[in-house]
Amino acid sequence: MASGYILNRGALTLGIHCQRVCRSVTVTQVREKKRWMRAYTYLMAKKLKLEGPPPPKPRSQHPNWDYHAEVQAFSTRLHENFSLQLLKTAFINPCYLQAEQARRQGLGVDSELTALDLKNNIKLSAKGADFTKSFLIDWCRASFPSLPSDGVQSIVGHLSSSAVVTNVARNLGIEDLTMSEVFPVPDDVLHSTFMAVIGALLESSGAERTGFFLRDFLVTQLIGKDLFDMWTVVNPMGLLMKELSKRNIVLPEPRLIRSAGASTVLPLYFVALYSDKKLLAQGPGETIVAAEEEAARVALRKLYGYTENRRPFDFSPQQQHEQPLIQSVSSS
Known part of the structure; x- marks a missing residue:
């Protein structure tokens, strides 16, 4: 009885104390932003x-930048065995050396002390460009044996063009590691840097690994690309007749098979090409001449093996080709 009275009295005292504390607290409204923030x-x-906007800065001017670690991470990220010394040389462009030499001389430092003990990537870039061109030519001739030399040169020119190479280089992070005079890195400098990286890989790992590298990163740019977007053919019908004559096939005969809206602003014609009463190809066009040219392009794609429904390129690793052979040998 006494203990219950003591507990009730303690709870009452605590409640009165909480009421006094709450009355002494004042509630103030807090703004989400300071008053000076708006101005x-x-x-x-x-x-x-x-x-x-402020000019862009290279990644090396931002905090927490370790160039040696970044170069080593670049090699590891691509799963390639680069020589770090060659890879660092591949990123050094002549324009960077000239600009750095002029900057040091402008600071008034002695000319002997301002000398840079660095090599540029001119030799590596030339070696990489030569190997890239020869590899792409061999790959195109092996993948499309019926394609003439003009078509092969057009595909190789597209894959080794500045637009394609710089796009691949930027997506691989080469621009952040490139030592250039200006930033963003110009396309020609980035193109030569990518070729220097190819040259460094060629000297580090050999021609086979470098070929796989080019296959994985450059040849894959052909996916979804039409042949005649890369190869400009002025007279497709004349080229088709020339190719059929080489193969001793009867020359094609164009026929109008369908048309729609001939009297409207947007007409559509379908022309088919027949050779010895056999359908070669058909194509649409806004005029009969345009439809005939498109049909000739379709027929050329079939002759060269560059159709949309062709067999996909084999980009699987080399070990997957050798695995069934190893299993068959072990099972026997």
Whole structure:
């Protein structure tokens, strides 16, 4: 009885104390942003509109940058066995050496002390460009044996063009490691740097690994690419007749098989090509001449083996080709 009275009295005392504490607390409204933030944000937006965005900075000027670790990580990320010394040389362009030499001389340092003990990537770039061209030519001739030399040169020119190579180089992170005079790195400098990386891989791992590297990163750019987007043919019908004459096939005969909206603004014609009463190809066009040319292009794609429904390229690793052979030998 006494203990219950003591507990009730303690709870009552505690409640009175909490009420006194709560009455002494004042509730104040807190804004999500400071009052000065609105004016500051307005001034910064106005300054950005007048001056434009700040110039981009290379990754090396940002904090937490370790060039040696980044170069080593680049080699590991691509699963390639690069020589780190050759790989570092591949990223050094002549324009960077000239700009760095001029900067050091402008600081008033002695000319003997400003000398840079670095090699540029000119030799590696030339070696990589030669190997890339020869590999792509051999690959195209092996994959499309019926394709003439003009078509092979067009495909090789497309794959080794500045637009394709620089796109691959930027996606591989080569631009962040490239030592150049200006940033963003110009396309010609990035192209030569990528070829220097190919040259470094060629000297480090040999021609076979370098060929796999080019197959995986350059040849794959042909996926979804039409032949005549890379190869400009002015007279497809004349080329088709020339190819059929080489194969001793009867020359094609064009026939109009379908048409729609001939009297409208958007007409459509379908022309088919027949050779010895056999259908070679058919194609659409806004005019009969355009449809005939498109049908000739379709027939050329079939002759060269570059159709949309062709067998996909084999980009599987080399070990997968050797595995069934090993299993068959072990089972026997």
